[in-house]
Amino acid sequence: MSELTPDLVRHLASLARIQVTDAEVETLTEQLAVIVDAVATINKAVDASVPATSHPIAMSNVFREDIVEPSLSQQSALSGAADSDQGRFRVAAILDEE
């Protein structure tokens, strides 16, 4: 059985920066428990002798020529932002005052 509890789901949501309602926590706990139980079968399939594949077609040291190209203008880079100020992205306070 999965050890997914409402508290764990709430903690994971907070790590993922998603605010969740109590109703969402309840549904998510139930659904994720079923999914986690299903995917946990994977442990039976492998042992230490099997190497991991992180990428389907392995390539290493991929470089391109170091050519100077035009980049986004400051105006364009800021064009999708909810708020900006003097050429910078403007956000709410980073640190809590307490």
Added chain:
Amino acid sequence: MSDLIKHNASELVEMLASKQVSSVEVTQAHLDRIAEVNPTINSFLHVTGEEALKVASDVDKRRAAGEQLPLLAGLPIAVKDNLTTTDAPTTAGSKILEGWIPQYDATVVKLLRAQGMPILGKTNLDEFAMGSSTEFSAYGPSRNPWDIERIPGGSGGGSSSAVASFSAPLAIGSDTGGSIRFPAAVTGTVGTKPTYGGVSRYGLIALASSLDQIGPVSRSVLDAALLQDVISGHDPHDSTSLPESLGSMADAARNPSVKGKRIGVIKQLTGAGFQPGVQARFDESLELLAKAGAEIVEVDCPSFEYAIAAYYLILPAEASSNLAKFDSVRFGLRVTPDGNPTIERVMAATREAGFGPEVKRRIILGTYALSSGYYDAYYGSAQKVRTLIQRDLAKAFEVADVLVSPTAPTTAFKFGEKIDDPLAMYLNDIATIPANLAGIPGMAIPNGLADEDGLPSGIQLLAPARADARLYEVGAALESLHENVWGKRMMQFAPELKVGA
């Protein structure tokens, strides 16, 4: 309805080249069709008619002036809304990106523009391509032109329904676990997931970077080949882009061949779990191939049993990381809670309001799979399964040139049937997921109608990495064997689409 829209893309290309028809006429005919059926089918989230006609008229002028034009110049196309376009909003089917106009074009979009292809609009998808039905789009589902009470497949149900409803001759899709091939199967169309790295992913809003691949959606194998040739090739902006050319898919599609080919039937993807009508059509296709001189062999891929489990660990893990960028700072939605909130609370409120249920589910699952203490057991084991699947496939391709299975276990299901049962929804991709995990190319082609419900079924072909051409050779051969038996094309079985009722 103009008869122009009933033509395959390859036919329209010839008609355009011989000036039998102008690009403005072809483009307008499709825009008219979109205006007629899109309120019902909802393939398009955004239609770019004005821009498309401008491109069409420019191509017509250049053609009239005797300019040598690219092969697909003037042929209109639809683009899935998870590819960035500077002249149209790009939402990926999510509220979090509503109204966002990207600052750059995806490489594939650039290639379409360079080809002189008018872009008709952006097609619907499950939010961030997470889903098999388009029911998880924040902008409402697309409908299956064969039966509007049923799903058009997903995530690329906008592209599949656009092509199946003759709203576009071609469309661009993206396939992370079957998002091109499953929609093709349930709408009677063709879709290819090329070899990983065959098509640049630059400008594709990433779902799972080690699985995502862009590919063609069409109504014939040759049409898909023509489009794959246009969008393929190395891109310095994508470090996973293959440096070598995979050759001409159109040449392969024009030289269909199955004689002497060894066709491997995957033991794990046949029989139990597949709808009888889907299985019956599949068995008939094997007979057709054998009669045409192919050698049918059975191959064993035991680790496929763990493919879905591995996929639903790797995908959420990669997605939870990729979607961290939607943080209310640089683009997209911002929701500011009352009081004097910190940025963390703004992010959490924004992501709560901007993401739908499936996206939240997968991000939280991915966060779990990657958390310390679970990483080795889940994500680590899933990556090992990838190795086992690649080994199974390598062995299978020693005795077979191409592997086959039904594309999907069932025909199109009804809206709402699986929406509250994530595991049941995930099983739709049982046959398509292994190709993404292994990086090999896969193609879905129409395989006739299932007896139970008269709805399209699909057959999937798989080839070794970089051997995409083999899919087109065998796919085109099977397509013509089918058309000989049926006396018509698959889409000619489709009932007339009733709209506005």
